[in-house]
Amino acid sequence: MSKLLVKGGSSLNGEVRIKGAKNAILPILAATVLTEEECVIRDVPHLTDIANMLRIIEGLGAKCLVEQDVITVKNDDLTSHNVPTDLAKELRSSFFLLGPILGRMRRAVVAYPGGCDIGVRPLDIHLKGLREMGIAIEESHGMIYCDGGRLKGADVALDFPSVGATENLMMAAVLAKGTTRITNAAKEPEIVDLQNFLNAMGAKVSGAGSGRITVEGVPKMHGCTYTPIPDRIVAGTLLIAGATCGGNVCITNAVPEHLEPLLFKMSKSTCVISQQSDRISLSASGRPRGFDKLETQPYPGFPTDLQSQMMVMMSVAEGTGVIVENIFETRFRIVRELTKMGAMITVKDRAAVIRGVKRLEGAAVSAGDLRGGAALVIAGVRADGYTVIDHANYIDRGYESIEKTFGALGAEIKRLE
Numbered sequence: 001m002s003k004l005l006v007k008g009g010s011s012l013n014g015e016v017r018i019k020g021a022k023n024a025i026l027p028i029l030a031a032t033v034l035t036e037e038e039c040v041i042r043d044v045p046h047l048t049d050i051a052n053m054l055r056i057i058e059g060l061g062a063k064c065l066v067e068q069d070v071i072t073v074k075n076d077d078l079t080s081h082n083v084p085t086d087l088a089k090e091l092r093s094s095f096f097l098l099g100p101i102l103g104r105m106r107r108a109v110v111a112y113p114g115g116c117d118i119g120v121r122p123l124d125i126h127l128k129g130l131r132e133m134g135i136a137i138e139e140s141h142g143m144i145y146c147d148g149g150r151l152k153g154a155d156v157a158l159d160f161p162s163v164g165a166t167e168n169l170m171m172a173a174v175l176a177k178g179t180t181r182i183t184n185a186a187k188e189p190e191i192v193d194l195q196n197f198l199n200a201m202g203a204k205v206s207g208a209g210s211g212r213i214t215v216e217g218v219p220k221m222h223g224c225t226y227t228p229i230p231d232r233i234v235a236g237t238l239l240i241a242g243a244t245c246g247g248n249v250c251i252t253n254a255v256p257e258h259l260e261p262l263l264f265k266m267s268k269s270t271c272v273i274s275q276q277s278d279r280i281s282l283s284a285s286g287r288p289r290g291f292d293k294l295e296t297q298p299y300p301g302f303p304t305d306l307q308s309q310m311m312v313m314m315s316v317a318e319g320t321g322v323i324v325e326n327i328f329e330t331r332f333r334i335v336r337e338l339t340k341m342g343a344m345i346t347v348k349d350r351a352a353v354i355r356g357v358k359r360l361e362g363a364a365v366s367a368g369d370l371r372g373g374a375a376l377v378i379a380g381v382r383a384d385g386y387t388v389i390d391h392a393n394y395i396d397r398g399y400e401s402i403e404k405t406f407g408a409l410g411a412e413i414k415r416l417e
């Protein structure tokens with residue numbers, strides 16, 4: 001379990017280039033299973049979630065090569081349709097391998113997955129959709145057994161626009177016979193990116209981003225070279241850090257449109273934001289101005305993955321505000337840690353009331369999930385004195401060397417073990 005030591009009190013100044021999005025790359029790696037030809041993915045950050053996904057597909061028989069930020073995958077000799085159980089328990093995204101494995105091999109076995117403990121995270125929407133596509137599913141002793149002998153295109157209406165379920169069904173549909181129409185599909189930019197990747201492999205997918213996705217099955221897919229979209233959550237985390245700690249932060253290789261829900265909120269605070277093609281610059285000084293209310297929603301609403309970071313900003317902002325978390329019910333566990341640092345937050349069910357304070361104090365805190373961990377780094381940089389963040393390995397799931405990224409902006413962060 002690694003620890004980070006953060007020396008507080010720095011403002012953040014400098015430029016950071018954003019790499020490919022973890023949440024786009026994980027389904028893209030899963031989708032490589034759909035072809036026996038070589039796929040090359042560029043601009044990939046070094047993250048433990050991505051390393052785990054590679055180990056999982058290697059367990060199926062994939063040959064993976066990582067050279068700096070380029071991953072080459074060849075699935076010409078898939079030997080297994082069983083997602084390795086020990087690895088699946090590490091990574092929730094292992095579950096959306098069901099779709100591509102079923103597409104390619106017509107059978108799949110996977111354990112109930114793990115991942116960050118940020119809520120109940122059921123799988124009913126995935127399983128209902130797959131059943132509607134003709135897949136016979138049996139659940140027994142924590143394992144899910146799928147027989148895709150009758151896989152076919154179908155009309156599937158999701159009860160909720162789940163990101164993972166939308167991706168799973170898209171990937172199951174590309175090699176199915178007939179047309180699949182997914183309604184109430186998730187609209188996240190990563191869904192559009194998956195569509196673009198699948199089409200680059202020869203699939204016929206349209207409508208991603210609109211909530212209605214159509215997939216016309218094709219008999220075969222082929223390899224491709226692809227650069228995924230930049231990580232909007234890493235970009236957002238750095239912008240929020242700049243607004244919280246003060247300074248001049250510039251991020252490049254960003255897509256401002258993907259960050260609109262955040263930029264809209266930020267524009268109401270005291271920071272000044274400017275955009276120029278793929279550059280977003282933020283300049284902030286003094287205490288930020290808080291918001292009356294922030295509510296997480298599926299895209300294009302405010303992302304749950306930036307909620308904890310905004311909670312830190314509101315903790316030191318002028319005024320009192322409310323955050324409502326509608327997606328993952330246990331994301332407020334960070335409140336206990338922020339309280340140790342002097343934040344004034346009360347929680348009732350899915351709502352947190354945050355009274356901004358002038359100062360936070362360094363403390364020994366513990367990351368409970370990936371985004372909460374990144375939020376604690378921001379809090380540590382903003383606080384007086386030293387903060388030690390335990391379980392920093394959570395942060396490594398989605399941020400490449402967070403200590404180096406923040407270090408490039410002038411923060412003093414050391415990895416202790």
Ligand code: UD1
Binds near residue numbers: 186305
């Ligand atoms: C993905 C992202 C995660 C992000 C989340 C919401 C990846 C790898 N992860 O997670 O970073 O926080 O989207 O934007 O892309 N649900 C059900 N039944 C299901 C599936 C989901 O009830 O079968 C519920 C979940 O418990 C949750 C909500 O739907 O309350 C959203 O989940 P979902 O969109 O599926 O998130 P993930 O794909 O797990």
